[in-house]
Amino acid sequence: MPDHPIDRWLHRVCAHIRSPRRREAVRQELLDHLNDRIRLLEAQGMTPEQAARQAVASMGDPDAVGRALAAADRPWRRFWSWLVTLFFWAAALFLLLFCVLCLLHVI
Known part of the structure; x- marks a missing residue:
């Protein structure tokens, strides 16, 4: 199981997606969004750890996001x-x- 909050969140989201190719594409897209959000929060004065936690929290419940993405895939x-x-x-x-x-x- 991943240790970093971002990796844990992405792992839980992507666990709902069956296709390995689609799973990797979704993971990369979400990681890009998280990195953009982290950069914005760091520019506002947060530490990298605070920014990562806040970015993950702002993305919502990983299981709900994963289920929604999986449903949209069918x-x-x-x-x-x-x-x-x-x-x-x-x-x-x-x-x-x-x-x-x-x-x-x-x-």
């Missing part, structure tokens, strides 16, 4: 969910129509 699930729902309602409509036609002795 748009195909929304598509399949939509497709299954569409199929279900089409089948239900077909069955209803078939029952009505049978009752009217059309079929």
Whole structure:
């Protein structure tokens, strides 16, 4: 387990991302944001340690961030969910129509 607060935070966020390639890209992007924030805080007079702790705290809960990033990485699930729902309602409509036609002795 990483010792530095930044490494711990990044490790917890990235633990939610399955793809190793995507995990590394997300890690690098978040690290860039953290480094920018640290530089800004150091310019305001904080020590490097204080700036790192404050930057990590400002990024939010690592598990919530990780879950949100992982969910954003799966748009195909929304598509399949939509497709299954569409199929279900089409089948239900077909069955209803078939029952009505049978009752009217059309079929």
